[in-house]
Amino acid sequence: MKASSFASSPLTRRAGSLVALAALALLPLWSGCTTTTAGPGGVGVVAYGRGELSADVTHGLDEVFAASHRALGLLEIVKIDDQKTRVDAQIVSRTATDKKIVINLERVTDTLTKVHIKVGLTGDETLSRLILEKIYAELK
Numbered sequence: 001m002k003a004s005s006f007a008s009s010p011l012t013r014r015a016g017s018l019v020a021l022a023a024l025a026l027l028p029l030w031s032g033c034t035t036t037t038a039g040p041g042g043v044g045v046v047a048y049g050r051g052e053l054s055a056d057v058t059h060g061l062d063e064v065f066a067a068s069h070r071a072l073g074l075l076e077i078v079k080i081d082d083q084k085t086r087v088d089a090q091i092v093s094r095t096a097t098d099k100k101i102v103i104n105l106e107r108v109t110d111t112l113t114k115v116h117i118k119v120g121l122t123g124d125e126t127l128s129r130l131i132l133e134k135i136y137a138e139l140k
Contacts, residue, residue: 046132051123055115055132059139061107064115065089068103071134077101099124101131 046055057064065084072079072093081092089105099120106114115135117128 046129048125048128051118051121053117053125053128053132056108057113057115057135057139058111059113060110061086061089061105061113063139064105064113064135067135067138068105070138071131074134075131099127103131
């Protein structure tokens with residue numbers, strides 16, 4: 001059997017087609033599309049990409065951490081775990097339908113904190129923005 005006849009066999013072509021289809025189906029999970037909009041109340045910039053919402057919040061880490069807890073409480077989202085240091089923090093929670101929500105906070109300065117919100121494996125922009133809006137409201 002020649003190598004060229006094996007490479008053109010129907011089974012090989014079919015396997016190649018299946019691999020190509022699988023790669024196309026998974027492409028949105030790896031896309032680098034990012035949307036940026038004005039933050040709640042027109043303050044700051046909010047970016048959503050790769051399933052994660054990111055925003056700069058003009059408050060200290062401790063304030064944003066406490067506001068995040070209150071925001072999740074208002075939405076009746078159950079906190080599973082939280083950790084905080086002087087430079088960063090993480091809150092892990094779950095919705096009633098068991099969607100995992102991870103809020104990561106990074107101290108940039110004493111009065112600036114970067115917030116990252118990820119819902120589930122692939123993200124949920126609507127729920128992420130709702131949580132961010134509630135965090136902003138709790139900081140007022």
